[in-house]
Amino acid sequence: MLPDVDRPAGWLLTVDGAPQSYVDLGDPEYLEFEYVRRLAFAVDAAAPAGRALDVLHLGGGAMTLPRYVAATRPGSRQEVVEADRALAALVAEHLPLAPDHGVTIRTGDARDLVEREPAGAYDLVVADVFGGSRVPAHLTSVEYLRSAERVLRPDGLYLANLADGAPFAFLKPQLATLAAVFEHVCLLAEPGVLRGRRFGNAVVVAGHREPPVAAMARRAASDAFPARVEHGESLRKFTGAARPVHDPDAVRSPAPPAGAFSVG
Numbered sequence: 326m327l328p329d330v331d332r333p334a335g336w337l338l339t340v341d342g343a344p345q346s347y348v349d350l351g352d353p354e355y356l357e358f359e360y361v362r363r364l365a366f367a368v369d370a371a372a373p374a375g376r377a378l379d380v381l382h383l384g385g386g387a388m389t390l391p392r393y394v395a396a397t398r399p400g401s402r403q404e405v406v407e408a409d410r411a412l413a414a415l416v417a418e419h420l421p422l423a424p425d426h427g428v429t430i431r432t433g434d435a436r437d438l439v440e441r442e443p444a445g446a447y448d449l450v451v452a453d454v455f456g457g458s459r460v461p462a463h464l465t466s467v468e469y470l471r472s473a474e475r476v477l478r479p480d481g482l483y484l485a486n487l488a489d490g491a492p493f494a495f496l497k498p499q500l501a502t503l504a505a506v507f508e509h510v511c512l513l514a515e516p517g518v519l520r521g522r523r524f525g526n527a528v529v530v531a532g533h534r535e536p537p538v539a540a541m542a543r544r545a546a547s548d549a550f551p552a553r554v555e556h557g558e559s560l561r562k563f564t565g566a567a568r569p570v571h572d573p574d575a576v577r578s579p580a581p582p583a584g585a586f587s588v589g
Contacts, residue, residue: 326419336420338387340412343458343581346387348420353392359550360486360526361389363513364451366544367484367530368394370537371449377401381447381476383435383464384408384454387416388428395426403428404447406438408454436463442476450477452485460487460578465499468572470506482532483507488578491521495578497567500529500560505569507531511538511556512563513545519553519563524581 329335334351337344347357356362368390372378377400382391385407394401403426407413410432422428431438435454450473454464463469473483483503489496503510510531518525530536538556545552555563570576 326415336387338416338420340409340455340457343455345455346389348387348389348392350420353396353423356389356393358389359515359548359552360528361393362548363526363528363541363545363552364390364453364484364486365393366513366541367482367528367536368449368451369397369544370540371482372398375399378448379446380404380449380451381439381442382406383439383450383452385413385416385430386453387420388422388430390451390453391428392422392426395423395428401427405430406435407432408434408456436469436472439469439472439476444475445478446476448478448481450481450483452483456577458488458581462575462577463572465495465502465578466570466572466575467502467505470502474506477532480532480534482530482534482536485529487527487529488525488581489527490518490524490579490582493521495576496527497564498570500564501567502569503529503531504564508533509535509556510560511536511541511554512560513541513552513554515550515552519555 327337332349335349338346349355356365377398380394380403382405385405391403391405413430413432487499512527512529514527517523538554542554545554
């Protein structure tokens with residue numbers, strides 16, 4: 326963990342040399358990483374402001390997004406699944422959550438725990454799971470997404486942070502996989518990433534109701550690092566002929582190029 330010299334209560338958490346989480350213990354609504362802000366745009370638009378939500382987070386890190394939800398939607402019930410027991414213990418000791426946070430943290434494999442969750446229990450499922458700097462293969466398939474879909478309420482949304490670069494051999498099949506499970510899919514990413522100019526994060530939002538595209542697009546366009554929201558026909562064109570991924574063919578996301586997520 327590294328302290329932020331510009332923010333007295335700010336901390337950067339790195340895992341295997343890659344930036345993993347940033348938190349400001351004094352201001353949980355401050356979101357340093359662009360992709361986390363895009364996830365937050367989707368959370369903010371998912372329901373009227375202030376309404377408590379039931380949220381399942383797959384991947385906890387330093388609990389940046391759970392802290393944000395607890396601050397902006399008091400009374401929310403949040404379950405966090407973190408595979409790394411040592412990381413969870415480190416965060417609990419050095420970056421404690423605020424009192425009455427409503428967050429339960431469990432350690433274990435994300436897919437195993439999703440498969441044991443009751444049906445229709447959550448408004449949102451947020452997947453931000455990286456083994457080092459790569460999304461594990463078993464969290465990229467139709468079979469996995471069907472388990473995530475099962476635990477969502479009928480109007481619930483699935484959010485995920487992915488990472489790829491041109492020619493998008495990982496991202497495009499992931500979009501096809503989401504479309505095989507959910508009726509509606511949209512993608513938030515920086516124009517430079519979508520044009521293949523660099524490797525970067527891509528946030529996906531999916532559900533059986535149309536995601537709040539207009540609200541997310543406004544927030545993404547006005548961000549310090551603007552992003553586009555692709556959906557409908559433009560997203561289908563981007564996905565092209567990519568096919569859905571099933572368990573036997575699932576692969577990890579690609580390793581980022583050196584320096585893609587460097588700090589300092």
